Amino acid sequence: MEEIHLNSFDDFNEKFNQFEPDTRYFFRGVKKESYKLIPTIGRIDISLGSYFNEKTIFKIFKNQALPFLSHRPVNDWEWLAxxxxxxxxxxxxxxxxxxxxxxxxxxxxxxDDIQTDNFSVYILIKKEGIIYDIPDHSPFDTNEVKLLSIPHVTSRIKNQFGYFTIQEDPKIELNELLNPNRIRKVIFPNQLKKDFRRKLNTYGINASSIFPDVDGIAKHLRNTIIDDF
Incomplete structure (x- = not known):
């Protein structure tokens, strides 16, 4: 996996302008450059035979979340998203x-964020193979890496231009399952965080646009306080 070190917002814009027009690019931002491309369930050590395993907590979520949803999911892919x-x-x-x-x-x-870690953006490069139709099989029966556009069942997914990757073993880093040329990692020094947030806000990229609900409005105002100091 290629690592690219950039030192300004303009550097990122310049890198973006170098992208090939006939190729699709997908991005994943992480707060620490040490964070790996491992799904959240793969980062948890769940003992074999544990009652609260991946499938069980998913079933409990489905049983209890329905009254709070404006859209009733029609399959497990939508539920998982x-x-x-x-x-x-x-x-x-x-x-x-x-x-x-x-x-x-x-x-x-x-x-209370006083982290000094560099932050990163992963870039996934795809020329083809993006799945727009929901697979016939269960998400838990996936036996290869897939990049999916799951229907925008929530406004968050829509506003975040969301896509998902899924893999057979969630404990393996995604980049280990793909051609090394398909993943790049762009790394920025930590001291640029506040400047980047301010620039993003001028483009309308903030918590209230990414999380279009009351929580997003409150989070945006809280972040405004942070960046004014």
Whole structure:
């Protein structure tokens, strides 16, 4: 996997302008450059035979979340996308077709954030093979890496230009399952976070646009306080 070190917002724009027009690019922002391309369920050590395993917590989520949803999911793929966007550990990895949204997630901070880690944006390069039709099989029966556009069952997925990758073994880093030329990692120094957030806000990329609900409005105002200091 190629690693690219950039030192400004303009450097990122220049890199983006070098992309090939007949190729699709997908982006994933991470707050720490050490974060790997491992789905959240793969980062948890679940003992064999544990009652609260991946499938069980998914079933419990489906049983309890329905009253709070404006859209009733029609299959487990839609359910899994909703679960992922509401924080349930799943075998999905979030991607976006908008590089600025990936930068938002890479630079997102809380009031008590004093991290000094560099932040990163992963780039997934695809010329073909993006799946727009829901597969016939269960997400838990996937035996190869897939990049999917799951229907926008929530406004969050829509506003984040969301796509997902899924793989057979969620404990393996995604880049180990793909041709090395298909993944790049762009790394930025930590001190650029606040400057990047301010620039993103001028483009309308902030918590209220990415999370179009009351939580997003509150988060955007909180971040405005952070970046004014």
């Amino acid at each position: 909703i679960a992922q966007h509401h924080g349930l550990p799943t075998r999905l990895l979030d991607w976006t077709s908008n590089p600025l949204i990936a930068l938002y997630f890479a630079t997102e901070s809380d009031l």
